[in-house]
Amino acid sequence: MVLRVGVVGGGQLARMMIAPAVELGVDLRVLAEEEAMAASLAASAVGDYRDADTVLAFARDVDVVTFDHEHVPQDVLAALVQAGIAVHPGPGALRFAQDKLVMRARLAELGMPQPDWAAVSTTVELQEFLDEHGGRAVVKTPRGGYDGKGVRVVSAASEADDWFAALAEDARGGALLVEELVDFSRELAQQVARRPSGEVAVYPVVETVQRDGVCAEVLAPAPHAGDRLREVAAGIGVAIAEGLEVTGMLAVELFETTDERLLVNELAMRPHNSGHWSQDGSVTSQFEQHLRAVLDLPLGDPAPRAPWSVMINILGGPARGGLDERFAAAMAEHPDAKVHTYGKTPRPGRKVGHVTVSGEDLDDVAYRARAAASSFLD
Amino acid sequence: MVLRVGVVGGGQLARMMIAPAVELGVDLRVLAEEEAMAASLAASAVGDYRDADTVLAFARDVDVVTFDHEHVPQDVLAALVQAGIAVHPGPGALRFAQDKLVMRARLAELGMPQPDWAAVSTTVELQEFLDEHGGRAVVKTPRGGYDGKGVRVVSAASEADDWFAALAEDARGGALLVEELVDFSRELAQQVARRPSGEVAVYPVVETVQRDGVCAEVLAPAPHAGDRLREVAAGIGVAIAEGLEVTGMLAVELFETTDERLLVNELAMRPHNSGHWSQDGSVTSQFEQHLRAVLDLPLGDPAPRAPWSVMINILGGPARGGLDERFAAAMAEHPDAKVHTYGKTPRPGRKVGHVTVSGEDLDDVAYRARAAASSFLD
Structure with missing residues (x-):
């Protein structure tokens, strides 16, 4: 029997589930917002995720429904659950990702450190x-x-x-x-995967570098992170995954304050930009892990494959020339860089892909990753 | 402009090109022999690869045609070339993979060591x-x-x-x-990628273990291989890739004789079972490398990501229970094993998937890989 996962939303997160789905032998189906979305290869339906009938019809032939984003309305989620369809993460968890006031109140109940x-x-x-x-x-x-x-x-x-x-x-x-307004020294992200049956897998905490409110770089694991920091971050991730009953991948965005506390900034209940490094840098990528988790299969090893991995987003795409020409230039100069593209038309500030490099020396890895990504933008 | 690769043949080698094609942003199209083949997700046509009109119609909308196997007849290949379609590897190279007598004669001309x-x-x-x-x-x-x-x-x-x-x-x-009948101590395989414009990338020579004439295990790189052995194997691979004008991936199966010579056994001009370890164990998998090579894009780094990787074929599938139940058992006991499935119905002796494990210690890595693969068979 082939396992079937239905993803609501056809963006790059659904697209990046295709590769592990093929290798695992999972039949991945995508409900895309429109034709020619990033995940179009696996699109089995096109329609409006806010319409319960559309989503119900899509969900009828899959074993579990999951998401490329957190915007499916609660009444649509409720209709899925009422129809007996497995939904991961479930409506109860997604509520906290959909409304930041509800999230803050629940994190306060759980005693999580926050601004x-x-x-x-x-x-x-x-x-x-x-x-x-x-x-x-x-x-x-x-x-x-x-x-x-x-x-x-x-x-x-x-x-x-x-x-x-x-x-x-x-x-x-x-x-x-x-x-x-938190006085923070840097931003971190903690990812945790959780199965419906309770097993969790904890990724190493990473450092995220934002520019203009958008993630620009991720350093994995977070540099200069001692045992205590790593344990506190992991503890927060697990406590939120369990406390909010998240299933699938959870990303907890954290502030590290100048007085060395960690405060919860935002949550994402899906694969997250802060975990793209894991496609090449971890034994189990966040996309494979999300599929395993929502299918309630045993989780994979989240350990890094290399001491350091650095992920750089390609924002906006080339000022001149096509993405593929820039791709060849990046490949020629950086044969060790892994380039991932989203099949999107470049426009200013849009995330159209990312680059990862892994290796032994952080400065060298970061330099090479930035250089490879810059080939797309000059 | 999106680059389009057409693969003739819908087996597991075409299937394993899907993951890197999605990440690279390559539009992969497959001409499958029938419905429900391993690579069905990317199948854009179903038809007979021995029929020139069928293959020409398939090839019309792609930038390059490549192959899941070497069985496309020379008259069909000639029709493609005559129609101005880029074909990699080309008919001139494939001739040597299609006829072992022609291959032996040409290798003799090139001075390659052979039985x-x-x-x-x-x-x-x-x-x-x-x-x-x-x-x-x-x-x-x-x-x-x-x-x-x-x-x-x-x-x-x-x-x-x-x-x-x-x-x-x-x-x-x-x-x-x-x-x-060569008196060999073991079998090795040397993989080389070559672009039409001439660049080559050389993978480390690996040891292959055959059972009943079928590849059962691959140890990468080949254990106990000194500099001289590695250099001789690499030299043979490059000389054959250049001498036969192979484009894309080339695998050279080698005998290591009891008196420490290397002799060429067989050739394959496509991704090859001896290179499946590279999906998880190399910076650039053979499937990504094949796409880059046939598109004449700069080649990726073929270096291993870990000191040792071991690949075990899953032959025949489970005696009882479905592949997916066995999969869960393997995942639960071996969270570090990467399981790859081909979407095929198990039958005795059929290759239905493979497992890879990477790590620091060969004995440990081999033990874990064999244990994970055995979960599918008991």
Whole structure:
């Protein structure tokens, strides 16, 4: 019997599940938003993931439904569960990835370290939070943000007026999330895989470098990370995976503060940009691990294959020439670089691929990875 | 512009090109012999590779045609070339993989070390060769043999009577190949990739262990191989790739004799079972390398990722239970083993997948790989 996994969403995360699915012998099917998406090779249906009938029809012939993104509405997820379809991660877990206020409240219940935060419904409440936190804070829309969208650093409550106005027009009502501006020395990410039957696999904590709110580089494992840091990060990852009953891959984005604490920034319940290094740098890539986890198969070894791996995103693509010409240039100069492309038309700031390099010396590995990625952009 | 590779043949070698094609952003299209072949995910056409019109129609929309096997007839290859289609490896090279007598003659011209051999058209000629070589020899049909088929050890010329009779009925006429029975201590395989523009990449020589004429295990790199052995093997691989103008992956099967010479046994002009270890054990897998080579893109680094990798074929599949149940058992006990499946229905002796393990200690790596593979068979 062949195992069948249905992925809702046809972006690069679904695309990168294709390779391990072929090798594992998993029949991967994708519900893509439109034709010619990144994961089109495995697309068995095209349709709107917000429409319950569309998703139910897609899900009928698979053993488990999983996701390329966290945006499938709760009523659609509920319809799947009611129809007896296995859904991983499940609606209960996805709720925390879909609403940052719900997530913050649940992490507080679990005693997870996080920035000071509050739910604010009015400019008065926001101004109070600002006054208590040195006059600056981060305001977030609880739903729909990613890659820096829906996130704003403000020093006056009036800077969120448009979002408050939008809230007033939203039938669901609600509030904005405001968080203290954390004084962090760097950002880290902790990935954990969890099966429905409970087994977890813990990846090494990595350092992520953001530019303009978008992940630019990942250093795996995180440099200068002692045993204590690694254990605390792993403990947070496992506690959240278990506390929120996440199934599949979980990524916990963390701040490392200047006084050496770890605070939870964001969660992602799917393969995540911070884990792309694992495609070439780990015994079990996050994409293979996600498939194993959602199918409730035994998890693979998350250990690194090399002392260091560095992943660099290709953002925007070539200023001139096609991606494939740039590809040949990168290949010629960097035969040890692994280039991964998403089948997307380049446009400014868009993630169109990434490069990984692994090796013994971090400085050398990082230099080579950056050089290979730069071949696409000059 | 997306690069398009057309693969003639829908077996596991085409299947294992899918993963690197997705990551490289290559549009892989497969002409499969029938529905539900190993590479069905990428199958864009189903038809007979011996029919020129079928292959021409398939080839019209790709940038280069390559192969899952070496059996496409020369007249079909000639029609492709005449139509202006890039074909790698080309007809001139494939001739040597299609006819072992032509191969032996050409290797002799190139001065390559090989077993004593002769073309024999009659039992009298065969008996003469036997008398000159201690009364035993290996007889091979020049065309169509693989995995031990078309190969017979004989001690009397009459044991090849049926093959001589078949020759007499073949309009192409011809002869059988007879080779001395080499006194070898082990079998090795040397892989080389070569681009049309000339660049070559040389993989480390590996040891292959055959059972009943079929590859059972590969140890990469070959244990107890000194500099001289590695250099001689690499030199033979490069000389054959260049001398025969092979494009794409070339595998040279070698005998290491008890008096420490290397003799060329067989050639394969495609990814080869002896290189499956490279999927997990090398910076650039043979399947990615084949795509790069036939597209005339710069070649990747063929260096191993770990000191040792061991590949074990899964032959025949489970005696009881499905492949997927066995898979879960293997995964549970061996989280570090990489299992690759071919989407084939198990039957006795059939290659249905393979397992690789990499690590620091050869004995440990081999033990773990054999244990993981045995989970499929007990």
